Amino acid sequence: xxxxxLEIFVELAQSESIRQLARVHGVKPSVISRQIESxxxxxxxxxxxxxxxxxKLTEAGRLLLAHARxxxxxxxxxxxxxxDLRGLERGEVVIHASGAPAVGILAPVVADLHIVHPxxxxxxxxxxxxxxxxxVADGDADLGLTMFSPExxxxxxxxxVAVDHALIVSADHPLAAHDRVSLRELAETPLALPERGxxxxxxxxxxxxxxxxxxxxVFVASGLxxxxxxxxxxxxxxxxxxxxxxxxIDVGLxxxxxxxxxxxxxxxxxxxxxxGRAHSFATRKLVAALTRAMEGSASGSAMRGSRAP
Numbered sequence: 001x002x003x004x005x006l007e008i009f010v011e012l013a014q015s016e017s018i019r020q021l022a023r024v025h026g027v028k029p030s031v032i033s034r035q036i037e038s039x040x041x042x043x044x045x046x047x048x049x050x051x052x053x054x055x056k057l058t059e060a061g062r063l064l065l066a067h068a069r070x071x072x073x074x075x076x077x078x079x080x081x082x083x084d085l086r087g088l089e090r091g092e093v094v095i096h097a098s099g100a101p102a103v104g105i106l107a108p109v110v111a112d113l114h115i116v117h118p119x120x121x122x123x124x125x126x127x128x129x130x131x132x133x134x135x136v137a138d139g140d141a142d143l144g145l146t147m148f149s150p151e152x153x154x155x156x157x158x159x160x161v162a163v164d165h166a167l168i169v170s171a172d173h174p175l176a177a178h179d180r181v182s183l184r185e186l187a188e189t190p191l192a193l194p195e196r197g198x199x200x201x202x203x204x205x206x207x208x209x210x211x212x213x214x215x216x217x218v219f220v221a222s223g224l225x226x227x228x229x230x231x232x233x234x235x236x237x238x239x240x241x242x243x244x245x246x247x248x249i250d251v252g253l254x255x256x257x258x259x260x261x262x263x264x265x266x267x268x269x270x271x272x273x274x275x276g277r278a279h280s281f282a283t284r285k286l287v288a289a290l291t292r293a294m295e296g297s298a299s300g301s302a303m304r305g306s307r308a309p
Contacts, residue, residue: 104244148199
């Protein structure tokens with residue numbers, strides 16, 4: 001059985017559609033079917049129930065899936081360590097990140113790292129904070145990057161950097177020239193905020209409730225790209241750490257205005273990794289680059305638990 005066939009098995013278990021997976025890979029469905037047949041032959045068991053409604057994992061398939069991700073992760077890590085032993089500056093790192101850190105910190109870092117080390121490969125997956133930590137704890141990701149992290153002992157917290165939130169608005173917004181903005185002004189300003197389940201939204205709702213106020217956004221948009229587009233067009237303000245919009249701030253498209261209630265919005269950007277896993281060359285380089293970027297973004301608040309690789 002080829003490693004690629006096992007990868008296809010995991011992908012099919014998630015998509016539950018041979019035709020859909022074939023389209024993703026640009027191959028005929030029969031190619032996917034042959035890969036699955038090779039895995040079934042190796043394990044001497046049917047892994048999927050196939051019927052007119054689609055496919056579902058059998059009990060044997062569910063059992064294999066529970067171990068397949070660990071198997072593939074171990075193979076990928078072993079390949080990276082062998083490359084390290086041979087002195088090859090290449091390898092792949094899988095990182096799961098929540099939206100704002102993924103766009104504001106991770107994307108610029110991996111772009112710069114690619115220029116210096118073109119042999120490295122990066123898998124970047126966006127997810128919620130809980131999903132990020134679960135992926136790292138389960139070994140599905142080498143690294144996790146997020147804010148409003150849940151309390152857990154299942155991962156190794158590599159670095160935690162304090163950051164402030166601010167009101168992010170267009171350069172010509174009425175509040176752009178203010179030294180600070182009050183909670184009352186926030187309530188009277190059209191805002192674009194994520195859904196209520198997101199950490200920043202929960203924090204804002206709690207602060208407003210304690211002040212006897214309610215803040216209702218004009219736009220509910222979880223995607224950072226959508227939020228920034230609304231802010232750039234001047235129709236909405238955002239509540240974010242400035243680093244998440246640093247490029248737009250640097251070129252003058254957006255401005256960050258401190259909050260009067262800023263102390264209530266000090267949180268951290270957290271970098272975590274799987275406990276007990278040896279870091280490959282690719283992972284070490286990404287950790288070092290993220291550490292520099294995160295430490296450079298630190299607000300006046302003290303850094304907590306900083307450990308360089």
